[in-house]
Amino acid sequence: MxxxxxxxxxxxxxxxxxxxxxxxxxxxxxxxxxxxxxxxKPVAAGADEIDGxxxxxxxxxxxxxxxxxxxxAEVTPYCLRSAIAPHxxxxxxxxxxxxxxxxxxxxxxxxxxxxxxVEGAGGLLVPLDEARDFADLARHLDLPVILVVGMRLGxxxxxxxxCEAIATRGLHFAGWVANRVEPYMARFDENLATLEARxxxxxxxxxxxxxPAEPVALRLPD
Ligand SMILES: Nc1ncnc2c1ncn2[C@@H]1O[C@H](COP(=O)(O)OP(=O)(O)OP(=O)(O)O)[C@@H](O)[C@H]1O
Ligand SMILES: C[C@H](N)[C@H](N)CCCCCC(=O)O
Ligand SMILES: [Mg+2]
Numbered sequence: 001m002x003x004x005x006x007x008x009x010x011x012x013x014x015x016x017x018x019x020x021x022x023x024x025x026x027x028x029x030x031x032x033x034x035x036x037x038x039x040x041k042p043v044a045a046g047a048d049e050i051d052g053x054x055x056x057x058x059x060x061x062x063x064x065x066x067x068x069x070x071x072x073a074e075v076t077p078y079c080l081r082s083a084i085a086p087h088x089x090x091x092x093x094x095x096x097x098x099x100x101x102x103x104x105x106x107x108x109x110x111x112x113x114x115x116x117x118v119e120g121a122g123g124l125l126v127p128l129d130e131a132r133d134f135a136d137l138a139r140h141l142d143l144p145v146i147l148v149v150g151m152r153l154g155x156x157x158x159x160x161x162x163c164e165a166i167a168t169r170g171l172h173f174a175g176w177v178a179n180r181v182e183p184y185m186a187r188f189d190e191n192l193a194t195l196e197a198r199x200x201x202x203x204x205x206x207x208x209x210x211x212p213a214e215p216v217a218l219r220l221p222d
Pocket of ligand 1: 012014015016017018019020021058120121122123179180181207208209210211
């Protein structure tokens with residue numbers, strides 16, 4: 001372990017396209033390489049109530065894939081009740097997202113790890129309030145971005161729009177992952193080649209449909 005863990009922000013082409021799945025696969029890959037690896041999901045929308053404590057499913061999956069068991073509050077400082085757009089639930093619950101608080105939590109994990117991944121919610125421009133979105137959070141945390149492309153019909157447009165947003169918002173684009181969220185996508189190879197020809201960042205791997213704990217050809221950015 002070193003004291004300046006490398007960290008990345010994980011965004012995706014949409015909600016439900018495999019950001020958490022790929023984050024778990026990356027955590028497993030890092031751990032297999034002998035690294036201490038954790039993930040955060042700083043803003044989660046949708047929670048079960050267990051013994052009076054809220055628990056989000058992504059939070060639980062990320063904890064299970066990390067090097068050591070973390071407390072849900074360490075991973076997810078803002079756990080909102082309803083599984084809808086975070087700025088809407090936050091408004092309902094009277095919650096304001098304090099970026100400095102999230103940065104503090106990230107620093108605490110970085111001090112214990114070699115690698116920390118920070119998963120957004122939905123896509124890059126999902127709002128957090130009237131003025132800020134997840135791209136602003138990635139900027140505030142000074143994190144390079146990994147884009148997860150959920151390989152299904154429509155993903156080319158969503159991926160290329162996200163690439164433009166990464167650039168115009170001044171973020172560093174560290175790499176992208178093709179995630180086979182749909183196991184039988186028609187013309188997969190041509191779709192992948194189209195993305196490879198147009199995305200100006202390294203392809204970090206193609207994650208097959210399956211268990212994120214299974215070894216796959218997937219790497220962290222250089
Ligand atoms: N490569 C894959 N193989 C098998 N199942 C997958 C794969 N990728 C995603 N899934 C499944 O698809 C669903 C959506 O994936 P996931 O929860 O990772 O999406 P997400 O992008 O993190 O969504 P959110 O915006 O809610 O955080 C989950 O049930 C997940 O297990
Ligand atoms: C609740 C869900 N699973 C995600 N965490 C939040 C997705 C917000 C999407 C907002 C939008 O782009 O319309
Ligand atoms: Mg997720």
